[in-house]
Amino acid sequence: MKIGKGIRLFAAVLAIGVMQAAGAADPDKKEIRFGATAGPYADQIRYGVKPVLEKRGYKVTIVEFSDYVQPNLALADGAIDANAFQHVAYLKKFSADRKLQLSEVVQVPTAPIGIYSNKHKALTEVKAGATVSLPNDPSNLARAITILQQIGWVTLKPGTDMIRASERDIESNPHKLRLIQLEAAQLPRSLDDVDYGFVNGNFALAAGLKLNSALALEKIPDYYMNLVAVKTADLNKPFVKDIREAYQSAEFKAVAQQRFAGFVPPAYQK
Incomplete structure (x- = not known):
């Protein structure tokens, strides 16, 4: 009887530990897979955002795309954690057409058409x-x-x-x-x-x-400013807050002014 109780107790403790680990996984998230179209929006992450996030202990992997369809599908599927390539008008229409739950995080310096x-x-x-x-x-x-x-x-x-x-x-x-x-x-x-x-x-x-x-x-009107998007379920998670703060940092502003002249700055950089 004592051995049986010990096994049951061990199993219960193990199950609690697994559930706690699962619940704690996101707050302790230290790797961000960041999607972007190849070119300036990937480079904004590479030179201006990634270094800030790395200082906060994250490992940042940049995933580059060559079209406007795959980045949102990859985001919805969980293949990436965030993306930067689109404006809010495109995000809303794409999400509605594909029945995806995606949301805006922060605007980014945007190259005009x-x-x-x-x-x-x-x-x-x-x-x-x-x-x-x-x-x-x-x-x-x-x-x-x-x-x-x-x-x-x-x-x-x-x-x-x-x-x-x-x-x-x-x-x-x-x-x-x-x-x-x-x-x-x-x-x-x-x-x-x-x-x-x-x-x-x-x-x-x-x-x-x-x-x-x-x-x-x-x-560029405000609704055509490009932005960072994440899954709506992730919107209030710590890693998303850190992404937002990285874009709004003085370090990123300095990179944007040096490397992306001619881009329209978001309101927080004016």
Whole structure:
């Protein structure tokens, strides 16, 4: 009887220990797998955020992606713990479409979308029938459509929702532009084949383009500022708090000002 009680007691203690370990795993989390699109947002983590987190005892692994789909799927699946590549409009739509529970943590310095050309030196050189490449994901397409109106190349129907604008909202196209929608990562390559191309800042820089070489740059509204996202269930966990504080640190601000000139700073860096 005593041996049986001892075994049962040991098993109970072991079970409690396992449950306690499981409950304590997240507060003691010391490894962060951080996803980002290759280029400046991965580099922001590499040079500005990772060193701050490492000082706090974390091991940070950067996972680079080449598109705008996989980073959120990897986050939802638990393959990574956080990502930095998207703005809130994209995050909300993607999460709603895929039924994912993802949330914003903090905004990051953001490279504006720009209009580039390998064939023309100015927007005023636009001719009838010119070809223009744009990103094909709905939120970034809306950004490009909005800029087309701002530079006077198209007009949009009254009452158009700028966050959801598409080609269907174009009321007039006086230059008879041919709009070619492509995956955002392919836009830099398209510049050899089109007259003008809209290129997201991260992909422009990754392709060796300079922000100041754009013929026009977007004036980024708040809802197009890029951000860090995590699973909603993780939003109040200690490692997420530490990520937020790393971005808001003086060390990161110094790196951003030195390495990412031309990026639009978030409010906490102004």
